[in-house]
Amino acid sequence: MPTHVAVIMDGNGRWAQQRGLPRHEGHRAGATAVRETVYGALEIGLRHLTLYALSTENWKRDADEIHAILDLLHSEVSADPFQDLDVRLRWHGGADRLPTDLVDLLRLRERTTRTRTALTLTMCINYGGRDEITRTAAALARSTARGQLDPDLISEKDFAQHLPHPDMPDVDLLWRTGNEQRTSNFLPWHATYAELYFTPNLWPDTDRRDLWQAVTEYSRRQRRHGATPHQPERASRADGDPRDG
Numbered sequence: 001m002p003t004h005v006a007v008i009m010d011g012n013g014r015w016a017q018q019r020g021l022p023r024h025e026g027h028r029a030g031a032t033a034v035r036e037t038v039y040g041a042l043e044i045g046l047r048h049l050t051l052y053a054l055s056t057e058n059w060k061r062d063a064d065e066i067h068a069i070l071d072l073l074h075s076e077v078s079a080d081p082f083q084d085l086d087v088r089l090r091w092h093g094g095a096d097r098l099p100t101d102l103v104d105l106l107r108l109r110e111r112t113t114r115t116r117t118a119l120t121l122t123m124c125i126n127y128g129g130r131d132e133i134t135r136t137a138a139a140l141a142r143s144t145a146r147g148q149l150d151p152d153l154i155s156e157k158d159f160a161q162h163l164p165h166p167d168m169p170d171v172d173l174l175w176r177t178g179n180e181q182r183t184s185n186f187l188p189w190h191a192t193y194a195e196l197y198f199t200p201n202l203w204p205d206t207d208r209r210d211l212w213q214a215v216t217e218y219s220r221r222q223r224r225h226g227a228t229p230h231q232p233e234r235a236s237r238a239d240g241d242p243r244d245g
């Protein structure tokens with residue numbers, strides 16, 4: 001069972017296009033798939049689910065589409081569909097360029113849900129991996145300038161402690177829908193050793209069974225983290241696999 005599943009929810013625009021609908025209808029249907037996925041995550045006891053809702057690159061899109069996504073995010077967070085469930089909401093990303101009322105609402109939900117423990121749902125809104133790394137480097141520079149860190153002794157652990165969310169665990173499974181095989185500036189620090197899982201379905205067609213399928217696929221993978229693969233028992237080597245020699 002993975003601890004942390006991160007999802008690139010791709011294919012909303014194509015889903016709408018296939019139905020002759022405006023793109024924002026695809027995002028609306030995508031929000032329904034988000035609710036469904038969260039229910040599915042709670043049912044299997046997943047601890048961390050992180051969703052890429054708006055990237056720093058998405059600002060290049062048509063202004064109407066961006067406004068539609070921001071309005072949708074505001075109405076979803078405002079509707080608070082998980083209020084009776086043990087879901088902690090977190091927001092990951094920069095406040096710059098986001099409407100103040102959305103930032104205030106996200107901070108409010110972070111505060112009011114902070115004692116919930118079953119599932120941490122992190123919404124990445126105005127998030128970019130390089131932006132996160134750059135902010136972390138700036139935070140490290142501030143610590144060294146204050147004399148709290150020796151630049152020659154900075155470790156990976158120090159770096160991780162200066163990330164915007166130092167308590168976010170590594171991603172075990174990075175899942176992207178929509179038939180594209182890229183990680184698109186998503187969680188580069190946390191997903192270094194993530195298992196990658198790409199599926200052809202468009203995000204609005206996703207339901208909880210797709211999450212369970214993703215978790216099942218993860219459970220079949222052998223994770224090594226740079227170590228040598230698990231050695232088979234002596235008896236099975238005697239069966240004569242020449243690679244064991």
Ligand code: FPP
Pocket residue numbers: 009010011012013014015027028030031034051052053054055058069072073076123178
């Ligand atoms: C990518 O599909 C999707 C997005 C940029 C927006 C994702 C946002 C939501 C699903 C809204 C709801 C989210 C939450 C967390 C409530 P695309 O538009 O790039 O699709 P395409 O590749 O088919 O054009």
